[in-house]
Amino acid sequence: NAGVTQTPKFQVLKTGQSMTLQCAQDMNHEYMSWYRQDPGMGLRLIHYSVGAGITDQGEVPNGYNVSRSTTEDFPLRLLSAAPSQTSVYFCASSYRGAGNTIYFGEGSWLTVV
Amino acid sequence: AQTVTQSQPEMSVQEAETVTLSCTYDTSENNYYLFWYKQPPSRQMILVIRQEAYKQQNATENRFSVNFQKAAKSFSLKISDSQLGDTAMYFCAFMKRNDKIIFGKGTRLHILP
Numbered sequence: 001n002a003g004v005t006q007t008p009k010f011q012v013l014k015t016g017q018s019m020t021l022q023c024a025q026d027m028n029h030e031y032m033s034w035y036r037q038d039p040g041m042g043l044r045l046i047h048y049s050v051g052a053g054i055t056d057q058g059e060v061p062n063g064y065n066v067s068r069s070t071t072e073d074f075p076l077r078l079l080s081a082a083p084s085q086t087s088v089y090f091c092a093s094s095y096r097g098a099g100n101t102i103y104f105g106e107g108s109w110l111t112v113v
Numbered sequence: 114a115q116t117v118t119q120s121q122p123e124m125s126v127q128e129a130e131t132v133t134l135s136c137t138y139d140t141s142e143n144n145y146y147l148f149w150y151k152q153p154p155s156r157q158m159i160l161v162i163r164q165e166a167y168k169q170q171n172a173t174e175n176r177f178s179v180n181f182q183k184a185a186k187s188f189s190l191k192i193s194d195s196q197l198g199d200t201a202m203y204f205c206a207f208m209k210r211n212d213k214i215i216f217g218k219g220t221r222l223h224i225l226p
Binding site for chain 2 (some may be wrong): 033035040041042043044045048058088090092101102104106107
């Protein structure tokens, strides 16, 4: 059981470049989300999805796009990378419903220079 | 909007001692869920313990227990007989029914030999 898989694990981008962080889960979870973690800021929600075809913004959505065409995949797109987007990104998934355990990926380290 | 506050950015205790991490939250909801997550240096997010707000009994998982005070909106984590492997960042998190999870900024815990 692979759980939540994020790729790539490390990435260096130049300012203005675009890229996609991939996230896949094999647990048939309805709920998927993306967080960024910066020093001293904890985890901040970027975007989330409660099912295929449905996405919504979190706390810090600017500069990011998401789509959910399948239950398994929830890619995060950086449209035009900025140094302020240097962070560790976590994808997470769970069954929808009150209090279900959330499973996290191992994180993607992104540096924008 | 819901908020989660962890007032202790960093703590250190000797191995085998008991330590308590504080968490307060703000919500107008009556039904919700609270979590403590552990993030070791590997950056993986590991669920430590979960509490359902409608349950008065405090959750316990081996050496980890919580003190849930619903009226005071307080949710502290107690680690008994602390071990070196408990060294990690600990996040308190809040989730209301069928909604996104909100994290605090975390407490960095050092267990000293």
